[in-house]
Amino acid sequence: MSIREKLEGELETLQTTRDELRVRVHLGKMDAKEQWDELEKQWQHVESKLKIAGEAGREVAGDIGEAASLTIAEIKEGYAKLRKLL
Numbered sequence: 883m884s885i886r887e888k889l890e891g892e893l894e895t896l897q898t899t900r901d902e903l904r905v906r907v908h909l910g911k912m913d914a915k916e917q918w919d920e921l922e923k924q925w926q927h928v929e930s931k932l933k934i935a936g937e938a939g940r941e942v943a944g945d946i947g948e949a950a951s952l953t954i955a956e957i958k959e960g961y962a963k964l965r966k967l968l
Contacts (some may be wrong), residue, residue: 914967928953940956 935946
């Protein structure tokens with residue numbers, strides 16, 4: 883096998899790896915975007931709930947605050963996963 887043939891073979895292998903990585907990066911970006919969009923929905927939801935809790939009576943506010951706490955925990959976990967992804 884000549885040096886040229888060897889280099890062409892290595893280049894072909896690198897091209898395949900490059901193409902695979904390009905697809906993975908693209909899919910990773912899409913996955914990150916999807917996760918971000920879902921987290922943004924949750925963020926808007928918890929913000930509106932906390933606003934309602936501030937305007938509501940003590941008993942209702944407690945229930946809303948509890949639900950908001952759970953959502954906040956989910957958002958925190960989602961942000962941690964997203965940070966690892968990026």
